[in-house]
Amino acid sequence: MAASEDSEHLQRLFCAIKKVIRKIPRGHVATYGQIAELAGIPGGARIAAAALKTSKPGDQLPWQRVIGKAGKLRGRIAIHDPVGAAIQRELLGAEGVEIGDTGLVALDRYGWMFATTGGRDRGASPRRPPRSASKSRASSSRR
Numbered sequence: 696m697a698a699s700e701d702s703e704h705l706q707r708l709f710c711a712i713k714k715v716i717r718k719i720p721r722g723h724v725a726t727y728g729q730i731a732e733l734a735g736i737p738g739g740a741r742i743a744a745a746a747l748k749t750s751k752p753g754d755q756l757p758w759q760r761v762i763g764k765a766g767k768l769r770g771r772i773a774i775h776d777p778v779g780a781a782i783q784r785e786l787l788g789a790e791g792v793e794i795g796d797t798g799l800v801a802l803d804r805y806g807w808m809f810a811t812t813g814g815r816d817r818g819a820s821p822r823r824p825p826r827s828a829s830k831s832r833a834s835s836s837r838r
Contacts, residue, residue, distance in 0.1 A: 731743040
């Protein structure tokens with residue numbers, strides 16, 4: 696691939712990632728890896744981070760809703776700059792997202808879940824319990 700083709704390919708990837716970021720609803724967060732997967736780039740968390748880092752104010756991205764992964768059910772504010780991290784914390788707090796003292800966010804409560812992730816655990820919507828929990832409750836109530 697020529698350098699210009701590489702650049703065009705990267706720009707297409709960045710565009711796909713930015714489209715996904717724009718869809719994250721207020722009061723929810725998504726991890727870099729989740730965003731990359733939904734943009735069609737499995738394993739592309741670093742590409743998602745690069746797309747966000749190179750974005751411009753005119754892109755109008757809800758950047759504060761993008762966090763790093765910190766375990767299966769936790770995400771973390773991934774900005775290393777204390778000022779940027781404080782801004783992200785403030786913006787997410789204004790949306791109702793609770794952030795622990797160490798920057799942790801409960802993905803099972805605030806994570807953005809897509810039907811397109813093939814049922815894999817991507818964090819549940821706070822308005823709806825995960826499918827397995829609702830099925831087990833329904834089956835136990837029939838007994």
